[in-house]
Amino acid sequence: MIVGTAGHIDHGKTSLVRALTGVDTDRLKEEKARGISIELGYAYVPVASASLTDDEVLGFIDVPGHERLVHTMVAGAGGIDFALLVIAADDGVMPQTREHLAILGLLGIARGAVALSKCDRVDEARIETVRAEITALLRPTPLCDAPIFPLDATTPGDPGVAALRAHLESMARAAPQRRDDDLFRLAVDRVFTLAGHGTVVTGTVHAGRVRVGDTCTAMPAAMAVRVRSIHAQNQAAQSGRAGQRCALNLAGVDKNALARGDWIADPRAFAPTSRIDVRLHRLGDAPVPLPNWAPLHIHLGTLHQLAHVVALEPVDASSDDGSQRVQLVFDTPVCATPGDHFIARDAQAAHTIGGGIVIDPYAPARKRRSPQRRAWLDAIEHLLAGGGIDALLQTAAHGVGIDDLVRLTGHAADQIVLPHDARAIDTSRGRFIVDAARWAALCERVLAALRDFHAQAADEPGVDSGRLRRMAMPGTPDALWRALVDELAHEQAVLRNGPWLHLPGHRVSLTASERALAGKLQPLIASARFDPPWLRELATAVNAPEDEVRKTLRVCVTQGMLHQIVRDLFYARESVRELADILRSVAEKHGAVEAAQYRDAVGLGRKRTIQILEFFDRVGYTRRVRDAHVLRADSGWRIDG
Numbered sequence: 001m002i003v004g005t006a007g008h009i010d011h012g013k014t015s016l017v018r019a020l021t022g023v024d025t026d027r028l029k030e031e032k033a034r035g036i037s038i039e040l041g042y043a044y045v046p047v048a049s050a051s052l053t054d055d056e057v058l059g060f061i062d063v064p065g066h067e068r069l070v071h072t073m074v075a076g077a078g079g080i081d082f083a084l085l086v087i088a089a090d091d092g093v094m095p096q097t098r099e100h101l102a103i104l105g106l107l108g109i110a111r112g113a114v115a116l117s118k119c120d121r122v123d124e125a126r127i128e129t130v131r132a133e134i135t136a137l138l139r140p141t142p143l144c145d146a147p148i149f150p151l152d153a154t155t156p157g158d159p160g161v162a163a164l165r166a167h168l169e170s171m172a173r174a175a176p177q178r179r180d181d182d183l184f185r186l187a188v189d190r191v192f193t194l195a196g197h198g199t200v201v202t203g204t205v206h207a208g209r210v211r212v213g214d215t216c217t218a219m220p221a222a223m224a225v226r227v228r229s230i231h232a233q234n235q236a237a238q239s240g241r242a243g244q245r246c247a248l249n250l251a252g253v254d255k256n257a258l259a260r261g262d263w264i265a266d267p268r269a270f271a272p273t274s275r276i277d278v279r280l281h282r283l284g285d286a287p288v289p290l291p292n293w294a295p296l297h298i299h300l301g302t303l304h305q306l307a308h309v310v311a312l313e314p315v316d317a318s319s320d321d322g323s324q325r326v327q328l329v330f331d332t333p334v335c336a337t338p339g340d341h342f343i344a345r346d347a348q349a350a351h352t353i354g355g356g357i358v359i360d361p362y363a364p365a366r367k368r369r370s371p372q373r374r375a376w377l378d379a380i381e382h383l384l385a386g387g388g389i390d391a392l393l394q395t396a397a398h399g400v401g402i403d404d405l406v407r408l409t410g411h412a413a414d415q416i417v418l419p420h421d422a423r424a425i426d427t428s429r430g431r432f433i434v435d436a437a438r439w440a441a442l443c444e445r446v447l448a449a450l451r452d453f454h455a456q457a458a459d460e461p462g463v464d465s466g467r468l469r470r471m472a473m474p475g476t477p478d479a480l481w482r483a484l485v486d487e488l489a490h491e492q493a494v495l496r497n498g499p500w501l502h503l504p505g506h507r508v509s510l511t512a513s514e515r516a517l518a519g520k521l522q523p524l525i526a527s528a529r530f531d532p533p534w535l536r537e538l539a540t541a542v543n544a545p546e547d548e549v550r551k552t553l554r555v556c557v558t559q560g561m562l563h564q565i566v567r568d569l570f571y572a573r574e575s576v577r578e579l580a581d582i583l584r585s586v587a588e589k590h591g592a593v594e595a596a597q598y599r600d601a602v603g604l605g606r607k608r609t610i611q612i613l614e615f616f617d618r619v620g621y622t623r624r625v626r627d628a629h630v631l632r633a634d635s636g637w638r639i640d641g
Helices: 013-021 029-034 067-077 095-106 124-138 159-174 371-384 390-395 402-409 436-456 465-472 478-490 512-527 535-542 546-558 573-590 595-602 606-619 636-640
Strands: 002-006 041-046 057-062 082-088 112-117 148-150 185-194 198-207 209-211 215-219 223-232 235-237 239-241 245-251 263-265 273-282 294-300 303-311 324-334 341-345 352-360 423-427 430-434 495-497 500-502 562-566 569-572 622-625 628-631
Touching (some): 002 013, 002 095, 013 041, 013 057, 013 112, 057 159, 082 095, 082 159, 095 124, 095 352, 112 159, 124 148, 148 159, 209 223, 223 239, 294 324, 352 371, 371 390, 371 402, 390 436, 402 430, 423 478, 430 436, 430 478, 436 465, 436 478, 436 500, 465 478, 512 535, 512 546, 512 569, 535 546, 546 562, 546 569, 562 573, 573 595, 573 606, 573 628, 595 606, 606 622, 606 628
Parallel strands (some): 002 057, 002 082, 082 112
Antiparallel strands (some): 041 057, 185 263, 209 239, 215 223, 215 263, 223 235, 223 245, 273 324, 273 352, 294 303, 341 352, 423 430, 495 500, 562 569, 622 628
16 A cells, blocks of 8 residues: 655654664755755655565555645655545644645545644643544545554654554555556656666556566657566565556666656557646636637646646536636647546645546547537546446447557557457557447448439449548548448448449449440550540540440449549540559659649640649549648548559
């Protein structure tokens, strides 16, 4: 169990930890000279029991009490299991007592005890007065049932210290074990080098387990590091797990590349982000509402960074704590997991205005207040409250990538419990999990788009994959779209004809006379390659009426044998594919393709070149950008051509 001190400056936190553990946590010369804690201090003591294991070690984090060092206090408090609130009997409740207590509540710490220190300096009446003051202070907080221990930490063998130590050991033995099968995350609070060993980081393990030899990632820089050795709860160990303080000796990273606020984590646990949607709970004296884009000092894990706040909804008037969903926008990337607690202080870092929990660490910059976005945040809060991922899948219009689910839940992919009717779609870019009803709706949208297309363009052979996606489901992830089309094609709900997709019932057939006429026309068109005859010239060559030639050629287009570039100008399919390949080559060389570049590549006149380029724009192979043309990444021509 990790015990963290809290309380006003000079109320005896460090002296109390020394009395409980025998360790002086003031390790800096300046701390000893000034008699106050400036940095986080750590101490460890075995729990008295018949057998001693690493599970039976009490870890103490001693935090500074000065108001200017609240950011350091929060960095330590973020990883504790049990709060030890220290209040001096002579001073009583002081400003940092109240602020530290509020911070503990905002961090979700509900287990604790109160040390009423310096009792040797006051009489019994004063002790009872301060005890009553403390009881009133704690009554509306999660620590309302915390026991109070009057003591004198400077007197050897003090009975109050002994009673507190016995209580802490009892709490440690009864403490619920944190699950350690989640993805590993350690919040770095100290970085140093050790002669003969190299870079060492210390911190509290928030989730999962790490073993000697594991390869982890230093985040948000995304640097791979290898764990050479581990000290867990101040003892050499082969592994460290959730709830323990650990020191990791790391290979592959320089000391200067890491700092307090970083994470050492499983590579799957995080993706760097600069926008986080959170639920903010305000303290009573915080401004309501917060000005939009107001700067706030955010403490998240051991991180302290400035962010701007954007309201996502009005303040909940029915909430006692002024709860509100907001987006935090950071200037540089950070890392977080849904459910992580944070503290918010004002622009001057002088007052704590509130805190709360992370909802979605991967928030968008646009449409952040849309109904779909609100439903997504509702689904994540449902998940954080103990629900499953059903609501997430039902909300996600295009399904959820398994990598995203891993980061949102903190579980490895094989530990995520999927609804029995969820669809797992494997693609070349990973696996998507889609709600069964959502998948059926996506399929129907594709079929409906094809029906509309056939109704409006009955003489067209179909539509290419990229254009169909823009018609039916713009914004669908490429890998998911391909899987959707592949399944529809496998079930023969949609048929392929070269680059074209069409419904099974879409047919345009040639009569016997038209087949004979097409047999004469197609060789004339194919042999001319990039400069085929116009329709009038073809009609003359085969001695047939122009209307009959036009009808026959258009049916050939619907069957995918020919392409119509402009009215009465038809190209063989092989010639168009060759023209598309040349266009791709020019685009890969120059980026955007200008008419003059393509004209020189195909050897045609400017007018014909422009007609061909406009055809490729029309069918979705390219798109016009000012006076040039660029390839569409999702074009069916690129896929099938």
